[in-house]
Amino acid sequence: MSQIQSIVARRIWDSRGIPTVEVELALEDGTIGRGIAPAGASRGQHEALELRDAGEAFGGKDVQQALQGLRHEIAPALLGMDAREQAAVDQRLIELDGTPNKSRLGANAIVATSMAVLNAAANSACKPLWRYLAGDAAASLPMPQIQIFGGGAHAGRRVDVQDFMVIAIGATSFEQSLEMTAEVYRHAGLLMQRKGTLMGVADEGGWWPAFSKNEQALDTLVAAIEAAGYTPGLDVGIALDIAASEFFADGKYRLALDNRSLDSNGFAELLMRWIEQYPIVSIEDPLSESDEQGLIDFTREAGHRIQIVGDDYLVTDATRIRAAAACGACNTVLIKPNQIGTMTETRAAIDAAKAVGYKTIVSARSGETEDTMIVHLATGWDAGQLKVGSFARSERMAKWNEGIRIETSSGASLPFANGFRRMA
Ligand code: 2PG
Numbered sequence: 001m002s003q004i005q006s007i008v009a010r011r012i013w014d015s016r017g018i019p020t021v022e023v024e025l026a027l028e029d030g031t032i033g034r035g036i037a038p039a040g041a042s043r044g045q046h047e048a049l050e051l052r053d054a055g056e057a058f059g060g061k062d063v064q065q066a067l068q069g070l071r072h073e074i075a076p077a078l079l080g081m082d083a084r085e086q087a088a089v090d091q092r093l094i095e096l097d098g099t100p101n102k103s104r105l106g107a108n109a110i111v112a113t114s115m116a117v118l119n120a121a122a123n124s125a126c127k128p129l130w131r132y133l134a135g136d137a138a139a140s141l142p143m144p145q146i147q148i149f150g151g152g153a154h155a156g157r158r159v160d161v162q163d164f165m166v167i168a169i170g171a172t173s174f175e176q177s178l179e180m181t182a183e184v185y186r187h188a189g190l191l192m193q194r195k196g197t198l199m200g201v202a203d204e205g206g207w208w209p210a211f212s213k214n215e216q217a218l219d220t221l222v223a224a225i226e227a228a229g230y231t232p233g234l235d236v237g238i239a240l241d242i243a244a245s246e247f248f249a250d251g252k253y254r255l256a257l258d259n260r261s262l263d264s265n266g267f268a269e270l271l272m273r274w275i276e277q278y279p280i281v282s283i284e285d286p287l288s289e290s291d292e293q294g295l296i297d298f299t300r301e302a303g304h305r306i307q308i309v310g311d312d313y314l315v316t317d318a319t320r321i322r323a324a325a326a327c328g329a330c331n332t333v334l335i336k337p338n339q340i341g342t343m344t345e346t347r348a349a350i351d352a353a354k355a356v357g358y359k360t361i362v363s364a365r366s367g368e369t370e371d372t373m374i375v376h377l378a379t380g381w382d383a384g385q386l387k388v389g390s391f392a393r394s395e396r397m398a399k400w401n402e403g404i405r406i407e408t409s410s411g412a413s414l415p416f417a418n419g420f421r422r423m424a
């Protein structure tokens with residue numbers, strides 16, 4: 001009954017108004033499952049590759065070739081397969097594509113298909129996705145990591161650091177963590193308004209960063225936490241995504257805003273000073289994906305105090321995660337399904353991280369849609385944390401709101417994963 005009967009591929013539009021791929025798949029029992037590919041702006045060089053048409057239309061970002069591959073190759077190959085056999089379907093997709101980075105059929109076509117199959121299987125079992133994924137294993141509501149200011153590639157490089165985020169480390173429920181963040185976000189906007197620096201929002205809904213120094217964003221964040229009535233470092237901590245690969249070239253980190261160029265040690269020292277001065281609990285991509293020694297050294301220096309998250313460097317790849325653990329780089333993994341391309345490989349990355357004792361954060365991309373699957377992945381796979389951008393714009397709020405639905409409908413059966421110790 002859960003055999004795949006039909007597959008429809010269509011072009012829809014993401015939160016930046018850029019084309020993306022949606023796959024809708026029907027099973028023999030009449031259930032339907034959908035998958036939509038998200039898209040990153042700051043991408044790791046080892047990520048699976050999305051297929052874009054190039055040419056004139058939509059800045060070269062149309063997805064007609066990906067849709068053609070879906071209709072003429074992927075659909076015929078998958079018809080009749082059992083949607084419950086996710087690993088077999090994903091293996092078929094990988095073989096069909098035949099490239100190491102999914103560039104022939106496109107990671108956008110492949111991930112949308114893999115997501116649709118998973119959603120269809122859960123629907124066919126009449127279970128919410130998180131419950132279907134968890135089975136008898138542990139599940140938990142993830143701790144949100146929420147952007148207050150956007151920067152880097154998501155805000156015209158107005159500041160060098162890409163994400164200035166908060167984690168409500170004092171919260172005892174998912175819903176409470178959102179309440180706390182809502183107040184910090186609101187007060188950050190008010191503070192900027194008062195200073196005459198409120199310029200709208202960046203790609204993921206964070207306030208547009210009209211700052212003259214990177215530290216000014218950190219100072220404003222601390223002030224916003226206090227204005228919201230919380231104690232920085234006790235109730236609410238700061239999380240940064242430096243996205244350092246974006247401004248690393250020829251062995252130097254070039255901070256355009258501060259008009260400075262630092263080598264790996266110099267940049268790590270700057271980050272260490274920030275850790276001393278501000279209530280930072282997590283830093284993602286502190287150094288470039290190609291500066292492995294820098295990542296190893298920084299993890300040795302700071303890894304016992306804070307979370308050091310690998311995004312561009314690890315690209316949701318189980319093999320890269322195991323290699324990083326062997327050399328001591330990072331202690332936490334960002335998990336983005338479209339970086340690797342299939343649900344099975346995404347799950348393998350989480351398993352690899354847990355096996356080496358690394359924490360996991362399921363993450364959205366800067367180009368998103370109304371799709372809420374990642375909230376279910378974070379919950380059902382007991383990932384511990386979730387990052388989806390800011391506390392504004394419906395492609396972001398759809399995810400936070402889905403978490404509230406899961407929490408309030410599950411009664412007391414689902415714990416809230418707050419792995420952060422209260423910092424004195
Ligand atoms: C990141 C993500 C989300 P992008 O770097 O973590 O903030 O950005 O999707 O552009 O890679």
Ligand code: MG
Nearest residue numbers: 241243284311
């Ligand atoms: Mg990142």
